[in-house]
Amino acid sequence: MRLSHLIWRSGSLLKEMCYVDDKVSxxxxxxxxxxxxxxxxxxxxxxxxDLVTKGQLEYSLRIQKVDVYDEGAYxxxxxxxxxxxxxxxxxxxxxx
Numbered sequence: 001m002r003l004s005h006l007i008w009r010s011g012s013l014l015k016e017m018c019y020v021d022d023k024v025s026x027x028x029x030x031x032x033x034x035x036x037x038x039x040x041x042x043x044x045x046x047x048x049x050d051l052v053t054k055g056q057l058e059y060s061l062r063i064q065k066v067d068v069y070d071e072g073a074y075x076x077x078x079x080x081x082x083x084x085x086x087x088x089x090x091x092x093x094x095x096x
Contacts, residue, residue: 007092014063015052016089018076026079029061032072036061068093 008014020027029036029051035043037051052060063070076087 008066014066016061018059027059028077030075
């Protein structure tokens with residue numbers, strides 16, 4: 001698991017990258033243990049949040065007009081044939 005911290009300016013666009021390979025069977029984005037995306041299915045009701053995919057290798061989360069309510073831990077969870085893997089980032093939002 002990779003843990004990193006992002007400091008982002010309020011009102012800006014955030015794109016958190018998550019890369020997968022062809023051995024991945026399932027993938028999801030979570031925020032504070034709440035599912036945002038499971039595969040291509042959006043569970044979040046927030047219209048500012050969407051998924052960016054390029055082929056089968058990128059599964060990135062994009063949040064438009066980031067604000068302090070977006071602050072917290074975001075996790076990209078990947079299920080492979082061998083074992084699950086996660087990549088986590090903690091978002092810190094600063095004023096404009």
